[in-house]
Amino acid sequence: MIRLSQLSLQYALPHTTIHVLRSVDLHVQAGQSVALVGPSGSGKSSLLLLLAGLERPSAGEVTVDGVGLDGLDADRLADLRRDILGIVFQQFHLLPSLTALENVAVPLQIAGHDDAFARAREQLAHVGLAERADHYPAQLSGGEQQRVAIARATVHRPRLLLADEPTGNLDEETGAHVQDLLFDLQRRSGTTLFLVTHDPALAARCDRVFRLHEGRLQETTPAQATA
Numbered sequence: 069m070i071r072l073s074q075l076s077l078q079y080a081l082p083h084t085t086i087h088v089l090r091s092v093d094l095h096v097q098a099g100q101s102v103a104l105v106g107p108s109g110s111g112k113s114s115l116l117l118l119l120a121g122l123e124r125p126s127a128g129e130v131t132v133d134g135v136g137l138d139g140l141d142a143d144r145l146a147d148l149r150r151d152i153l154g155i156v157f158q159q160f161h162l163l164p165s166l167t168a169l170e171n172v173a174v175p176l177q178i179a180g181h182d183d184a185f186a187r188a189r190e191q192l193a194h195v196g197l198a199e200r201a202d203h204y205p206a207q208l209s210g211g212e213q214q215r216v217a218i219a220r221a222t223v224h225r226p227r228l229l230l231a232d233e234p235t236g237n238l239d240e241e242t243g244a245h246v247q248d249l250l251f252d253l254q255r256r257s258g259t260t261l262f263l264v265t266h267d268p269a270l271a272a273r274c275d276r277v278f279r280l281h282e283g284r285l286q287e288t289t290p291a292q293a294t295a
């Protein structure tokens with residue numbers, strides 16, 4: 069589902085160059101769950117953006133579901149994201165002028181699903197927000213916004229879910245509930261999960277754990293994933 073070969077990313081700033089990723093290789097089978105851990109600033113979010121085709125690598129290749137992202141123009145990348153990807157961004161990126169329900173339903177509706185609003189309502193209920201469907205993002209707490217973002221990213225049962233700290237703002241009980249939702253999706257829809265997390269409990273539930281440190285990616289064990 070994911071293949072990275074010799075992937076490098078650097079940002080050129082006026083007085084220095086930041087080497088975020090140095091020749092990273094990774095192969096993730098369809099249906100696996102993967103946790104990505106590593107210190108703040110190690111490049112976890114950047115790697116997620118590369119996987120989503122929202123950032124272009126400095127060198128190397130990203131292949132998602134057998135498709136090399138390098139050869140795709142912006143329209144084809146948008147098609148790919150709509151059809152097979154779900155993304156939960158670290159800063160959520162909800163549309164402020166749409167209600168929670170609309171944030172979840174509109175992408176589905178654009179993708180041509182007649183039952184978009186019914187499915188969106190159901191998915192909001194799954195993340196415990198049935199009562200908040202008609203509220204705008206500014207009226208919701210950080211954790212509530214995060215759950216709307218998770219509902220939006222999972223409602224179409226994507227083949228690959230990319231999530232940046234999906235339980236980062238949630239209390240223990242809500243976080244556990246959201247974890248169950250993610251692993252249910254993996255089990256029932258065969259969704260590949262790629263989760264950036266600082267939460268050892270979440271990493272421990274994943275099939276594989278990788279640590280990013282000084283631009284290199286290393287496979288580790290869930291027990292060691294406490295960064």
Ligand SMILES: Nc1ncnc2c1ncn2[C@@H]1O[C@H](COP(=O)(O)OP(=O)(O)OP(=O)(O)O)[C@@H](O)[C@H]1O
Binds near residue numbers: 079108109
């Ligand atoms: N657009 C950009 N221009 C320049 N530098 C950037 C840019 N985006 C990220 N960086 C730098 O790249 C490095 C990796 O950032 P990234 O956001 O991927 O880290 P992270 O592992 O997700 O951290 P956190 O755990 O704090 O979210 C950081 O040093 C950051 O300052």
Ligand SMILES: [Mg+2]
Binds near residue numbers: 113114158232
């Ligand atoms: Mg980040």
